Structures are given as C-alpha cells and as structure tokens.
Amino acid sequence: MRILLEKLLINYPFFFAIILFVMGAFTVLTRSNLFKKLIGINIMEGGIFLFFVAAGNIKGGAVPILVDNPGVTYINPLTSALMLTGIVVSVSVTAFALALIVRIYKIYGTTDARRIAEMRKEVKERCQQS
C-alpha cells in the first residue's frame, strides 16, 4: 500500500490525466446534450495531452534550450511539441463539430440527442415526401 501511494505521489500528473480522461469519456457517453458531448471530448483529450506532457517532464529538468553547460538535464521537448499538433487537431475537430451542431439545430430545433432520436423518423418521412 505504501509503495502504491508513493508511486502515486511521484506520478501524480498521470493520476490526474486518468481522472480527466475518465471524466471526459463518461461525459461523452452519458450526456445527451450535444454540446456536453463535445466538451466531454475536449476534457478527454485534455487528459491525454496532460499525460503526454507529463511523460516528457523530468523532475528538476531545465527548459530545453541548448546552452554550453554539460551538467544540465533537459526535459524532453518532443512530447510537448507533439501535443501542440494534438491541440491543433483537437481545436479543428471542435470547430467542425460546432458547425455540425448548428446544422443539426437548424433541422431539429434542439441539441438534445434523445429528442433528436425521437424526431429522426419524422424528419425521414418528411424528406421522403418532399
């Protein structure tokens, strides 16, 4: 138990990353509001980003700017760089999803997934008639 707690204390960023990930996943899967689903996705990705950045961190490491000092330990900059890409992807997905929500709202007049599911049949019939 002590060992576990110690490990947890050393690796606490990972712990939070997992909490964020699970929170996000839970939100995506259980909430019926489309916006909340989208926010859930963002929280989930936030968890992953934290996970990566934490993985690159070295305790006591310096900012990775090369100076002529052989004694310095640098943190790993690669993961942070990767997550910049990840954040860009996540932003664009969010923007795209918001655009889709706007279109859905125009058709159904609601952003609630359950009500949309109820109305789907109706819309289908309407579009077959027209």
Added chain:
Amino acid sequence: MTSLILALMSALIGVLLILFIPGENKKLRNSMVFLSVLLAMAFSWRVGLMIFAGKSIGLEIELGRFVWSLRPDPLGAVFGLIASTLWLFTAVYSFGFMGNKERQHTFYAFFLLALCVTLGVAFAGNLVTLYLFYEFLSFATYPLVIHERTPEAMRAGKKYILYSLSGAGLLLVAIVLTYHQAGNLAFGARPILEGLSGPGLNWLLLLFVLGFGVKAAVMPLHHWLPSAMVAPTPVSALLHAVAVVYSGAYGILRVVYSVFGRELAGELVFSKIFLYFIVFTILAGIIVAIRQDHLKRRLAYQTISHLSYILLGAFTLTPWGLAGAVFHMISYSTLKITLFFCAGIISELTGESSISRIKGIGQRLPATMVLFVIGTLGMIGILPLNTFWGKYYLMKGSVAGGMWPLALVLIISGILNGVCFIPFIIKAFSRERTQPAGKRGFREYALFIPPLFLTITAVIMGLWPGMVWPAVQAVVEWFF
C-alpha cells in the same frame, strides 16, 4: 480434348444465341436449343467412348494458384452421358410442354446453361473444379425452379437455394481441409487422401457427405426436393429426378472412391453410420411417398428413396456394389424421367395432378398410362426392365461385402414401391370417367415420343444388359 471443350461450349453458345434471338421467333429458338443439346450430346458421347476405350483426355488451366481441370474418368463419363442424353429427350418434351407458356426465353437459356454446368460437374478433374460447377449448378437451376413465379414457387426457390448454398459451403470447408491435409486435389488413379489416417477423417467425410448429401437428398437433408416440384414438369423431371440430384450422388461416389479411396473409407466408422442413414432414407422415402396425394410429390419422395440405392452401392465398397450403383444410375434415370414425363402429360392434358381424382385416366390416355405402368414396374425392379440388373448387382455387392441385411432392405423397398403405385394404376384403369382423347398435334407427339423412346431403351437394356456393361466395367476397373 476438343470434344471435351466443345461439349461444354455448344451448350454455352446456345445460351448466348438464345439471348440474341428476338422475342417471338419460337421455331428458330427451339431448333437452336435442339441443335445445341444435340451437339453437346454428340460431343459427350465422343468423349465418353474415348474414355471407355481407355484413353485419357483432359485439359488443365492454371489461373492464380488454382488448377482448373477437366479430365473425365469413366465414372464422370457415365454421368456426362446420362445427363446429356436425357437432356435431349427433355428438350423435345419441353417443346411440347412449354407450348405457349410465358418466359420461354429465360427458361431455355437457363435450361442450356444447366446442361453446360452439369457436364462440367461430370467432367471435372479435381475438387475445386467440381466445386465451381457444383455451385454454379445451383445458380443455373434456381431460375428454372421459380419459373412459375408464384409465391409458392418463390418459397420453394428460396428453400432450394438456401439448402444448396449451405451444402456448397460445407463442401468448401471439406475441400479446403482436404487440400490442407493432402496438398493435392486432382482425381487420379490413386485416391487423394491415400496414406492418411486418423479419427479426424471421419469428420471430413461427414462434411463431404453433408455437402453433397443436400443435393442427393439424403434424409434429413431432403426438404427442398419435394417443394421444388412446383417447377414445370420438364424441369422437375430432369433436374430434380436426374441431373441435380445425380450431381449430389455422383459427388458422394467421387468422395468415397476418389478422395478417400475404398480402403480408407472402409476403415472409417462414419461410413458405416452413413449406411444406417441411407437405409433409413430408402425405406422412409418410399413410405412417405405412399402417403402423398400429389402425383409429382409422390414421385419426388420416391426419387429420394431411389437415390439412396446409389449411395448404398457406393458405401458397400465392393466391386459389385459399385457396379450396381453405376448400373442403377443409368437405368433408374431412364425410367424415372419417363414417370415424370407421364405425370406431366397427365397434368397437362387433363389438368389433374392429385392422385385421388385421377380415376379413369387410363381410358383417356391409354398409351401414356402403359408407359407409366412400365415405369412403375421398373421402380419395383422386375426382370425385363433394366432396373432389375442394377438392383441385382447392388444385392450381390451387399452380400459380397458381408452386409446381407442390405439386400433385404432392397427387396422390402421394391415391395413398398409396388404398394406405392399399383393401387394408383388400378384406380387409373377403373371405368369411371371416359372421354375420348383429343386430337393429336405436334404438342402431343412432342410430349409422348421422349417417354416412349426411353421406355423402349429401358426394355432393350433390360434384355441385353451387356450393352451398358463396358461402361460399368470401365468404372469398376478404374477404381478397383
């Protein structure tokens, strides 16, 4: 080799030609059908005679990693000859039967396609090729089964295709398993699986028998056959009494003798268990037939029973048993198709298809009924007819294989065949309803001549069984 290709191609070209004949030209189309069937028959006879003379002909094409091969051996040649010859008679009969019915173009196109595919099954030189044609046989015959397009026909067609495809699926597993074990699929003088052993082969045999047994209508896989009798009579006669079901029986003969070989098959427990199923089918089939009121359905159940004669011969694993199976294949087909033709004539000319309302038909159609009686006697297996000899060899084979109860089963089955049709014949000839037969035209002749010829052939073959003996002997010598 050329004849081999031409036999298949003449039917196939016939299909293409028919598709290009404009709508209403019946005469041109019928003569085209006749010609291509005739050519196919002539070429298969040429192939057959060459094979019986001991020559080996065939061709192999390697495409991808598969060898597609046509290389008939005597057994395949016998099947090919039966199919192509009967196809000619059926073609003539169809000209009469189809008369002015609808959708004849489709009918004849698939009729010829089915001939091509059946010849392919017969001449296939390895298991993959056999599978190819076996699967295509289902597709080629399906439109014939649903020819009437009634809901009943559609249901029957669905059942037929579902049973066939499931059977073909199991067959594919069996073939892949064979390839996996033996690394070779070609039929040769030596069996494919020779030298292998193990209890697993039992299951392989089961897969094969299930795969082919669907088409051979072994009980309990037979349900599609009686339903498929909604097809027009020429189709039922040819496909469901002869070609399709024979392709199943032929497949099982192949499996026993070319894939497993008789030594290996004799060692397997399952081949003994199958004998029980076969005996059950022989007896149950005919008993169920007695209870059918619809004439064609009664014939269908009788077919189920008689097909298992062939399988019985196969599984006795003796030379006489095999000879009996081959002989029965030849002789039974001539008479069974006659019975179907007669049933078709009765239903066409009188509109009656159920047995209970058929009184006095003997007065109205005396000649047809005479042929029917001969056919029935043939089913029982009485001497001047060729089926006697088949049955005789089968019994001899059973006794030689030390399985004398099988001979008893054959005798009982013969008696039951009598019970099945003799009351019907008596009824048909009783004086109840007498109407003069109508005027005879091309249609009546086209309907009547094929069964007449076939009956005469059957009688001649019964009197001189030696005339088909070279073929039977060639098959037996090939495998023993």
Added chain:
Amino acid sequence: MPAVITANLPVFLIILPLIAAFILPTIARRQRLQENLLLVVGSLGLLGAGYLVYLVMHGGISSVYQMGGWPAPWGIELQVDNLASFFLLVVALIILPVFLYSRRNMAEEVGSREKVARFYVLILLLIGALAGMALTNDLFNVYVLVEVATISCVGLVSSRNHPLSAEAAFRYLILATFGSALILGGIGFIYIITGHLNMGFAAQELVQVWQYRPHVVWMALIFLLAGFGIKAALFPLHLWLPDAHSIAPTPASALLSGLAVKGYLICLFKFFYRVAVPFLLQELAIDKIMKWAGLLGIVLASLMAIRQDELKRRLAFSTVAQIGYLFLGASLMNTRGLSGTFFYLASHAVIKSALFLSAGMMISVTGKKKVSQLAGIGKKMPVTTAVFTIASLGLVGVPLFSGFVGKWYLLLGALDSGDFLSALVIIAGSVLCAAYLFPVVRLAYFEPAEIKEAQDPGIPQKLALVFLAVLVVLLGVMPGIVLELANRAALDLLTP
C-alpha cells in the same frame, strides 16, 4: 525513369492528392477542369502505385525513405515495403473509378454545383491521408494521418444534401474522436516505455521491456485495438457506421466502406505486427479478442443486414460483417491466414465499391431506396444490375470471383491454426451474405417490373462500374500480383 523520380516516388504519392486538394478550390467554378484534373490525379496515382509495386517487387527501391534526408531516430521515415505498395495499389485502383463515377454526377447529392469542389477536396485529403497511412513508419504520424482521414470522412458524410446527414456525421465525429483519443493514449503508452516514435526502434525496445511492464503494453494494445476498432467498425464498436455510410453521397460511401476503414486496419496491423510481435499478442490474449469480435461481427452483422430494407444500409451492415473477416484473419497469426486477410481486404475494397456505386446509381435513377421497391430493375438498367450481380457473387465467394480466393486462404489459415470453428463461421458468413445480397438480384431479374422509367447511366459512370466489375473477375481468375504482394506482406509482418 530518372533516379530522382524513382527515389522520391513514395512521397510523391502522398503529396499528389494533397497538392490537388489545394489547387481545386481555386478552380471551383470550372467544373470540367476540376473533373479532368481529378482524372489526371487518379491516373497518375494508378501509374505511380503500379510502378512502385514493380519497384518493390524487383527490389528497385530502398525500403526506407527518409523525409528530408534525416536518418531515424531523429528524422521521420516512410517504410516502402510490400504492405505499403499493396495498399497503395488498392487505393489507386478504387479511386480512379470513383472519380470517373462522380463526373458530372455530384451536384444533386451534395446540394449545388459550388459544393462539388469542396466534396472533391475532402476526397483528395482522404486519399492523401490513406497513402500516408500506408507508408508511414512513425507512431505520431499515424495519429496525425488518422485524424486527417477522420475529419475528411466526417466531412464527406456531412456533405450530403440530406436532413439526416449532419446528425449521422456528428455521431461519427464524436465516436471517431473518442477513438482518436484512445489511439493517442495507446501511442503515448508505447512512447513512454520505449522512448521511440519510430516503429522499428520502438519494436526493438518493446521486445525487451515488455516483460517488466506487461500491464502497460497490454493497456497500450487494448487502447489501440479499441481506438482503431471504433474507426474500422470492429463489431460491437460499429454503431456509427450504418448511418454514416448509408447517408454519405454514393462515391463517398464507396470510398468510406471500401477504403477508409481499411486504412485504419492497415495502421492497426502495423502496430500489432510491426511494433508488437505476434508472440506478444498471443501472450496478452489480444488475438482472442480480435477473433471473437470478428466471429460475432460476421454472424450478427450479417443477420442485421438481412433485416435492413434500405439497400445502402444493408450494404453498410455488410461492411461491418466483412470487417469481421479481416479481424478474424488477422487473429490467426499465420502466413496463409494473414495473406488471405490482405487479399480479402483488396477484394472487399473492389467489391464493396462496385456494390455501393451500382446500388447508389439504382437509387438515384429511380428514387427508390428500398430493396423491395427495386423489383424488375434488371431489365431497365442492365449494366448497373449486372455489375451489382457480379459484385454480389464476388462477395459471396463463388469460384472465379475475387472473394473466393480470399476466403480460400482465410480457410486455409484457419485450418493451419487448427481453428475449425472459425472455418465454419467463414462459410456461414458466405451463406448469410447470399441471404442478404441475392434477394436484391432475384428481385431485379425475376420479378415483374414496378419501375416505369429508368435507364443506365452515362458513359463515365458505366465505365467506372464496368472497370470495377472486371476487377472483381480479374482478381478471382488471375489473382497473381495482388496475391503475391499480399503473401509477401504477410511474410514481412510475421517474420520480424
């Protein structure tokens, strides 16, 4: 060929569609020019992919392409091997008919002529991403390419001018992003324990460290399986697919069902066989999960397909079932099974594109969506229906058609690993496939016509359909090169 071109051919194949995607919006108003440009891109792609296959098979090209000349582990690599050239060839073979098919045919489905250009841009981005997926040898690049592909796929679904398209696209987007997050997590785990993003280096490390951190490796592989499983519609995770693939515009459906899901699969195979090793998968029981998901997918998704009356939905469910075959084949862990999987992948790509294109043509000409309403179409649209029939025979696995070869090797693979149940399910899947496809053919040919006026499409569409049908037959009769490539790719993956 000048050495410069030969050496840079792989990267050319990735940037060709991307460059075209940038040019297209600038000529958005000139539809003819756009379409001709697409055809040029498609033909160049096919030529390039064919030449690459030739080079790879004859050893004429180095198997590692270093982007910008930086050697690994600092630079990013492309792995130019049998698997990559195989998948590139498949992609090139599908996109050319899809471009042909969409010639002067898209305005109705996407809403207006102006929107057609955007639709094409999305298709080109998708193709670029797929080509990248085929070639990449870098873990993080996989993630980026998967995201590009996902966004373009969702965009394609939403591009249909249909009230339900936005919702289907949204559901797809949410689930797919969920999958991306899982994939990124899996990549993160692998990176943390190996310290490499290059697949080759990561694999070397993984073989050594997995014993100390089996749970982390297990988590990584499960995350990857789940993430790619969502995107490739592995059976219980397929929920988004039927809506998305049936609502997308027809050429997009063909691309999504035929290619996009396979791109994710190829990536998954790279992770499972190149980064991890087969032995590791078996040790961690990942292959069991794949196998059972595949088996269930084949049976249950086929049963669901039988119950669908809408033709495109039926085909979409059929895709789920066929993906089951690919997972099943990959779980067999032997050469014949895996080469069968790859061949089946190619065969299904061709067949499903042909099915979707011909079905979409029937639907758009007649305006009837349901199978039961399409009775008698065989006489009105003979070419389209013939293509549908050939593709159906191919999917069922009738000899002489491409599906048969694939199924043959899958069966051999199943028997090689002594897995009799899988062999039977493979066959049961074929019978079920016949049960959901043949009724369409039967209605088309053997039922009285309900449709009054319908006729075959114009020449480009006809050409596209016939091209695919010929491919179905050709792959069945002469699987030669494709089978050989699949075989070599399987050998590459299984012998580290």
